[in-house]
Amino acid sequence: MDAALAALLDEVAGDLGRGRGKLVILTGAGLSADSGLPTFRGPGGYWTVGSQVHHPEEIATRAAWNAIPDEVWRFTARLLRAVAGGAPNAGHRAIAELDRRFGERCVTVTQNVDGYHLRAGNHPDRVYAIHGDGGFVRCGADCCFDLLPRPASVLADDFDPSADPHLRCPRCRDLLRPHALFFDEYYSEPLYRSESALEAAREAALLLVVGTAGATTLPNLIAREAVEAGAAVIDVNPADDPFAELARALRRGHWVRDTAAAALPAIAARLIARDAPAVIHPST
Ligand SMILES: [Zn+2]
Known part of the structure; x- marks a missing residue:
């Protein structure tokens, strides 16, 4: 590991x-x-309805849900099958x-909808x-915020x-929807813990950013709050991204130019080893 x-x-x-x-x-x-x-925004994310090819940004939307909910579900189901066929890696385990x-x-705080943190x-x-x-x-009609197992x-x-x-809401019988933030929707605390995430950022001693390109607003706000609170920032990403740039600009910052699965086990081991050691009482 790099000495710095x-x-x-x-x-x-x-x-x-x-x-x-x-x-x-x-x-x-x-x-x-x-x-x-497959990365959601990559070429694998396209979806064809009839003769029309849609970008995820068009199909994973509230507007599409209101108009063609079956297509939104089929699009989502394809992603969920890929998730079910994969498994958490060494990065999740660390x-x-x-x-x-x-x-x-x-x-x-995760932007991923694959549930791998819980599985890990x-x-x-x-x-x-x-x-x-x-x-x-x-509930696809928002009659309540109850989350049900898929x-x-x-x-x-x-x-x-x-x-x-x-796939029927137990309360109102409307079609149930995937528990995912559509592109034309907003963050909220009851569904997505967005306020809790910002609150945690304000208390951060270390913000460890892993494999995120910073394309959405909340991760950027989280980073800003953490830096304002005086947190150290470590970014793990083989490619340069706004968090790597931020980490390089900070005295207590570091860009680890590697994949999560390769870099995180050693980072986690070091943090755990140097956490305040338990006091060992001599046996009596
Ligand atoms: Zn309902």
Whole structure:
């Protein structure tokens, strides 16, 4: 490990060990790319309805949901099948180790809807899925904010959204929708923990950014709040991105130019090893 990175991790682990601030981990598509998932915005994300080819930005929308909900569901189901066929990688497992070790001092904010943080073992209360989680569905008519486990029928080859009896809201019988933030919708606290994510950023001792290009507004706000609060920033991304630029500009910042699966196990191990060691009492 780079000596400057090791020194920064030791400094931050010291802060965390003394209860000074939180470890805030912000993850994006690059983390799950190591699991072989197609990137949502890449060429694999296109969707054809009749003779028309749609970009995800056109099909994963409230407007499309109102007009052609079955197509929105079929588009989503294809992504969910890819998610079900993949698995969390060493990067997710390293984050789960940090979550276990630091407990309430650690928060994971994710833009990914694949649910891999939970599958890797993160505590659900400490994962803020700011773009939703494909493992859940909710009322498509917004009669309530209840999250329900996604019915297994969604992944079946003969999936027929409107005819599926498992996709009916138990309260109002309207069609259930994927629990995901559509491109033309806004963040909200009850559904996406967006305020909680910003609050965590204001308490951050370290903001660890993993595989996110910073294309959306909330991650950028999280970074700004964390820096204003005096947090160190470490960005893990093989490609340059706005968070890498931010990290390079900070005295307590570092850009790790590597994939999450390659870099995170050593980073997590160092933070855990240098966290305030438990006091060992001589046996009596
Ligand atoms: Zn309903």
